[in-house]
Amino acid sequence: MSNGLKGLAKDTIVYGLSSIVGRFLNWLLVPMYVRVLATPGEYGIVTNLYGWTALLLAVLTFGMETTYFRFSTRRDESEPMRVYANSLLSVGILSSLFALMGFVFLHPISDFLGYASHPEYVGMLIFIVAIDAISSIPFARLRCEEKALKFAGIKLANIGLNILLNIFFLIVCPIIYRHAPHAIEWFYVPDYGVGYILVSNVITSIANVLMLNKEFRGFRYRIDMPRMRRMLPYAIPILGISIAGILNQSVDKILFPFLFTDKAEATMQLGIYGACFKIAVVMVMFIQAYRYAIEPFIFKRNKEADDKSTNAVTTLYFTIFSLLIYLGVSFYLDDVFKYLVSPAYYEGLHVVPIVMAGEFLFGLYFNLSFWFKLNDQTYWGTLFTVIGCVITIAIIVLFVPIYGYVACAWATVACNGVMLVLSYTISRKRYPVAYPLRKMGGYIVLTAVIFALGMFLPIEQTLWRIAWRTLLLCVYIGVAVKTEGFLRVLKR
Numbered sequence: 449m450s451n452g453l454k455g456l457a458k459d460t461i462v463y464g465l466s467s468i469v470g471r472f473l474n475w476l477l478v479p480m481y482v483r484v485l486a487t488p489g490e491y492g493i494v495t496n497l498y499g500w501t502a503l504l505l506a507v508l509t510f511g512m513e514t515t516y517f518r519f520s521t522r523r524d525e526s527e528p529m530r531v532y533a534n535s536l537l538s539v540g541i542l543s544s545l546f547a548l549m550g551f552v553f554l555h556p557i558s559d560f561l562g563y564a565s566h567p568e569y570v571g572m573l574i575f576i577v578a579i580d581a582i583s584s585i586p587f588a589r590l591r592c593e594e595k596a597l598k599f600a601g602i603k604l605a606n607i608g609l610n611i612l613l614n615i616f617f618l619i620v621c622p623i624i625y626r627h628a629p630h631a632i633e634w635f636y637v638p639d640y641g642v643g644y645i646l647v648s649n650v651i652t653s654i655a656n657v658l659m660l661n662k663e664f665r666g667f668r669y670r671i672d673m674p675r676m677r678r679m680l681p682y683a684i685p686i687l688g689i690s691i692a693g694i695l696n697q698s699v700d701k702i703l704f705p706f707l708f709t710d711k712a713e714a715t716m717q718l719g720i721y722g723a724c725f726k727i728a729v730v731m732v733m734f735i736q737a738y739r740y741a742i743e744p745f746i747f748k749r750n751k752e753a754d755d756k757s758t759n760a761v762t763t764l765y766f767t768i769f770s771l772l773i774y775l776g777v778s779f780y781l782d783d784v785f786k787y788l789v790s791p792a793y794y795e796g797l798h799v800v801p802i803v804m805a806g807e808f809l810f811g812l813y814f815n816l817s818f819w820f821k822l823n824d825q826t827y828w829g830t831l832f833t834v835i836g837c838v839i840t841i842a843i844i845v846l847f848v849p850i851y852g853y854v855a856c857a858w859a860t861v862a863c864n865g866v867m868l869v870l871s872y873t874i875s876r877k878r879y880p881v882a883y884p885l886r887k888m889g890g891y892i893v894l895t896a897v898i899f900a901l902g903m904f905l906p907i908e909q910t911l912w913r914i915a916w917r918t919l920l921l922c923v924y925i926g927v928a929v930k931t932e933g934f935l936r937v938l939k940r
Contacts, residue, residue: 478788478789480615481618481723482790484618487716487719488723489716490641491723492714492718492720492722495701497646498701499702500573503694504546505580505584506694507691508539508546509539510683510686510687511683511826512683513588515679515682516532516592518747518821519682521592531679532589532667534671534676535585539582540582543581544578546577547574547578550570551574554570554571576649579657580656583656586663586664587602589663590663609652614645614648617636617645618641618645685830686826692833692834700844700856700859701722703844704718704853704856707845717852719793720793720796720853721853723789724800725800727800730776731774731803731811732807735811747822759818762815764883764884764888765932766812767812767892771808771892772928773804775921776921778800782797796853799854803857809868816871816883819878820871823878828871832867832871833867836866836867839866840859840863843862891928901920902917
């Protein structure tokens with residue numbers, strides 16, 4: 449393994465540990481939410497609101513993270529901090545305008561979203577999105593400057609604070625209120641569960657900005673218009689990619705309340721789906737950690753030389769480890785992971801493998817998307833994601849009223865599968881990369897066989913079932929280690 453790939457592995461581990469530990473800690477909030485909140489419908493509100501958060505963040509950052517990576521690492525760029533200033537100021541101005549308009553029209557927006565009785569939910573959401581959008585550019589700077597440890601430290605500190613605040617508001621305060629209500633009644637309102645989840649996020653978003661204070665200094669706060677005119681044509685297609693991509697991932701959570709005449713049934717189903725979706729977050733965590741590390745890595749390698757082989761190798765390794773995660777979560781879903789949620793949510797567990805399959809296809813698509821970013825042809829990405837978005841929305845609108853949240857899971861698979869095929873097909877002519885398709889296909893077939901042996905062989909006794917599935921998992925690991933020579937790599 450080259451030094452470059454070793455560096456990528458190290459950064460992926462650092463980002464991965466912060467992401468995995470952080471997401472795992474956030475994961476622990478899910479069992480608390482589903483037990484503290486009165487009904488799955490209340491968790492459905494949380495799922496719906498944070499679906500909007502993801503979409504709005506994509507709009508407000510409008511591709512400036514990737515644009516910053518691309519333009520600050522160009523061979524002809526001698527002043528990367530001017531690129532950074534352009535990125536930060538443009539996102540900051542747009543986010544400020546968004547917050548201003550959002551607060552001016554708070555009540556009409558709340559009525560439209562179905563939260564007329566709680567407009568403060570929407571107000572807090574607007575504030576969180578605006579602050580987090582601004583913070584995304586300093587985080588991108590840490591990634592670009594390969595300050596993975598600082599990035600991870602701030603992320604973990606932020607997540608830790610969020611968890612402590614959630615525990616305080618949802619667990620500690622109710623106990624104090626029962627025994628000494630006068631001590632906290634000046635700020636605490638019983639039965640305001642969903643609101644306190646948002647209050648915790650508001651505080652942690654502010655803390656994020658404070659911890660990133662050094663990244664807000666050391667440059668002139670001035671937009672360089674000549675550079676900006678070069679950056680915007682690159683960023684705007686990325687915006688289209690981001691919006692369509694987020695819609696592919698979150699439109700189900702956004703549209704769900706509008707697809708049922710019975711709003712209580714909609715929020716209940718959305719709560720079950722949202723909680724079970726959290727179990728699939730192990731796959732999401734790995735993909736996110738990989739993306740954090742691979743994006744600046746590939747752009748910098750391209751600055752030094754047009755290195756296509758690295759992309760091919762990293763895609764193979766991504767496939768191997770993603771499929772391992774897929775098998776691990778699927779095999780222990782019934783006996784371990786289901787206890788993350790309460791029995792009221794068990795009916796949705798069968799969608800977890802489907803959701804993970806969709807996320808795996810998205811990860812492959814991400815690996816095969818560098819060709820249009822490196823060629824400054826980001827309009828291709830916009831086209832692919834818009835097509836995927838149309839497929840997602842069509843499946844959700846047509847089938848969710850009939851099949852419920854199961855249609856959302858299959859929509860993810862269909863959308864990401866189509867985008868993957870389109871990107872690979874076009875890239876063969878525009879920027880051909882010799883991906884090890886035979887090897888990747890072999891691992892996919894191996895995974896399918898092992899999955900079938902583990903999931904469809906009837907073993908009633910729990911310990912024997914766990915033992916059998918663990919043995920199958922070891923077989924997969926053994927094949928990967930022997931085939932790819934991971935042990936030889938570690939000895940170097």
